[in-house]
Amino acid sequence: MLKSLFIQNFVLIDSLDIRFDKGFSVITGETGAGKSIILGALSLVLGQRADGKSIKSGADKCVIEAVFDISEYRLEEFFQVNDLEYDSAICILRRELYASGKSRAFVNDSPVSLTVMKELGGRLIDIHSQHQNLLLGDNRFQLKVIDVMAENEVLLILYRKEYSRYQSLKRELKELTEKSVQNKQEEDYVRFQLEQLTEAGLFAGEQVELEQELETLSHAEEIKSSLYKITQLLDGEEQGAVQLIKESLSAADGLERYYPKAKEIAERLRSAFLDLNDLASETDVQKEDIEFNPERLDWVNERLNILYSLEQKHRVSTVEELMELQHKYTEQLREMDSFDEQIERLKEQVTLSYKELLRQAAVLSGHRKIASKTVESQLVEMVLPLGMPNIRFEIDFVAKQEPESDGMDEIRFMFSANKSGELQPVAQTASGGEISRLMLCIKAMIAGFTALPAIIFDEVDTGVSGDIADKMGDIMQELGRKMQVVTITHLPQIAAKGKEHFFVYKEDTPERTVTKIKKLSKEERVKEIARMLSGASLTSASIANAKELLKTKD
Numbered sequence: 001m002l003k004s005l006f007i008q009n010f011v012l013i014d015s016l017d018i019r020f021d022k023g024f025s026v027i028t029g030e031t032g033a034g035k036s037i038i039l040g041a042l043s044l045v046l047g048q049r050a051d052g053k054s055i056k057s058g059a060d061k062c063v064i065e066a067v068f069d070i071s072e073y074r075l076e077e078f079f080q081v082n083d084l085e086y087d088s089a090i091c092i093l094r095r096e097l098y099a100s101g102k103s104r105a106f107v108n109d110s111p112v113s114l115t116v117m118k119e120l121g122g123r124l125i126d127i128h129s130q131h132q133n134l135l136l137g138d139n140r141f142q143l144k145v146i147d148v149m150a151e152n153e154v155l156l157i158l159y160r161k162e163y164s165r166y167q168s169l170k171r172e173l174k175e176l177t178e179k180s181v182q183n184k185q186e187e188d189y190v191r192f193q194l195e196q197l198t199e200a201g202l203f204a205g206e207q208v209e210l211e212q213e214l215e216t217l218s219h220a221e222e223i224k225s226s227l228y229k230i231t232q233l234l235d236g237e238e239q240g241a242v243q244l245i246k247e248s249l250s251a252a253d254g255l256e257r258y259y260p261k262a263k264e265i266a267e268r269l270r271s272a273f274l275d276l277n278d279l280a281s282e283t284d285v286q287k288e289d290i291e292f293n294p295e296r297l298d299w300v301n302e303r304l305n306i307l308y309s310l311e312q313k314h315r316v317s318t319v320e321e322l323m324e325l326q327h328k329y330t331e332q333l334r335e336m337d338s339f340d341e342q343i344e345r346l347k348e349q350v351t352l353s354y355k356e357l358l359r360q361a362a363v364l365s366g367h368r369k370i371a372s373k374t375v376e377s378q379l380v381e382m383v384l385p386l387g388m389p390n391i392r393f394e395i396d397f398v399a400k401q402e403p404e405s406d407g408m409d410e411i412r413f414m415f416s417a418n419k420s421g422e423l424q425p426v427a428q429t430a431s432g433g434e435i436s437r438l439m440l441c442i443k444a445m446i447a448g449f450t451a452l453p454a455i456i457f458d459e460v461d462t463g464v465s466g467d468i469a470d471k472m473g474d475i476m477q478e479l480g481r482k483m484q485v486v487t488i489t490h491l492p493q494i495a496a497k498g499k500e501h502f503f504v505y506k507e508d509t510p511e512r513t514v515t516k517i518k519k520l521s522k523e524e525r526v527k528e529i530a531r532m533l534s535g536a537s538l539t540s541a542s543i544a545n546a547k548e549l550l551k552t553k554d
Contacts, residue, residue: 001454001484002125003067003090007041009059012515018502019519024480026495027488027517028528029504034515035488038504039458042066043127045095047105047118055097057512062097068124072453075123082116084108091124093117125454128443136435136442137427142411143368146395148446150371152364156406159360163405166353173346180339187336194329197322200306207319210304217297227287234280242280245273354403361408368409369397375445382441382475387468388434390419436460440472444479454484461491469493492532496549501525525550 007016012034029035044050045064055062070091079086085108094106095117105117136142147156216223235242249269255262310322372395380393398410414423415430415438430438440460447455461472473494479485480499489495501520506513520528526546527538534542 001069002486003069005038005042005045005067006063006065007038008064009056009062010041010054010064011037011056012506012513013037013041013056014514016515016517018517020484020486021500022484023499024477024485024487024497025500025502026498027486027502027504028490028495028532029517031490033504033506034517035504036458037515038517039127039456039488042456044097045093045117046121046125046127047114049114050095050097050103055099060099063094064097065092065094067092068454070124073123075120078120078123082112084110084112091120093121093124125456126443127456128439128458128460136413136430136439137425139411140406142395142413143406143409145442145446146368146371146375146411147406148449149375150367151449152367152371155360155364155367159357159364159407160405162353162357162360163403166350166357166403169346169350169353173343173350176339176343176346180336180343183332183336183339187333190329190332190336194326194333197310197326197329200310200322202307202319202323202326204320204323207304207307210300210307214297214300214304217293217300220293224287227283231280231283231287234276234283240280242273242276245269245276249273357403358408361403364407365397365399365409368407368411372397378445379438379441382445383437385471386437386441387464388417388437390417392416392419392421392423394423432462433464436462437464437468437472440475444475447479447482455479455486457485457487457489459488459490461487461489461494465491466493473497490532492529492546492549495532496525496529496546501528503528522550 001022002020004020005016005018007013007018009015016038018038027035027038040054041064044054045066068091069089070087071089075091076086076088078084087108092106092108094109096104096106098104103114105112105114107117107120147153232240234240249266252262252266252269256266307319307322311317311319314322314325316322316325376393376395380391383391383393392415394414396412396414398412400408400410402408413426415426415434416423417430417434421429426435426438440457443455443457457476461469464472469491470493473491474497476485476487476494477497487494487498495501501524502517503520503524504515504517507516526543529546529549530538530542533545
């Protein structure tokens, strides 16, 4: 419930701190005193958008703070999901507006987005204004009333889960079908590219090997000539390096007896002799292996041309990249070939989900039709004393063509205030006063089924008076025994039934006119009720009447 509302520098308000209690409270005041301003401030702290005109003239900053007792709200999950500090007893909402146009929102002193504040505010209190009466003609609101009375919360959660799954499967099927059509158009192209790459017989490292072989074949004569020259210089019959080192080795061996260091020289010469002798043998063999092979050269050139052409075509630079493309095309074709199978499987899933959705929608509809009979009878019973003795009210069900997020029922509240009048949709036939009374009774009827412990009625009694107003006051008073009810009213019959009475008034200061509010004492209530009965001038009769009205208050 709403425990307190603090307002500072808002429109005509300098500073207000209002404390609320449980049960039924009323707010009264002359027209233009500022009741709507206070309600507007509360709306802002509940997440409504603001404009620069909200800030008091000359002020830099406006602050609105509402304190709620949330011990009965079960909001721990909401706070966890939004990463907010949770206090099981108290929740503080604060809104700060700046003259610069900026706005900040806080929940328990933690900054939050306006979206989060609005969602939380919608769970804390219901502000019912004359504008909200328009909801009575809205089919979704009508359906929500039936669902509340039918206690369909769990069924709706299950239904919406299946509905979400059904929509997801349909989207997936649509996307896959479109992709299949598109890929079918590309299939010939992909298949041709893959066949060309497959026919090329690619293997990793081939290009590097062929390019090296091409160099060797293109310079065969030069290689053979150079290898021959190396062999001759190393091991030629006349002055070959091997023969010269051999002679040097013999000379070093002969010095060992006279010159100790000759041993090291001999070992190094012996090592060089062995290495060069082996090298000479190898170059001799290699020169014999080198032959100019024009046929092989042609084949290598042709093979490289194939690789280069493929690389240029596919805008890559290596055989390995071509092989990656080949793998990609292979997977694409495999996926294309599996589309038909996937589509058929998805179609089966869509069909099964649709059947399950229809089954759950039928269960929902059954619960709603049972609950609608209760709504019809209870609403007529509640409205009869409110000046509509000939009311007729029925709930019309029309099946939708396809399942929607709330089922397959189109609900219409059909109404007539006259015995012989034809039943028509309530928005088309009910007057403003009749709609106000219907909405009050609907709110009272569903109060016991909702988890919302607080409601504010903003002049919901517009267009009624006398005995009807007294009966409406009884309904609000009874509702106040189940939840916190705050009513802004112009009717003394309703104001007298409040447990607490707040009076909104304007006060002139040397600088400006300001709006204020105060909680009335018993004596002050008598005068305020008398004023509402007789106008500005109080009479002994209006005072007596006011006391009589207040005696009837529980």
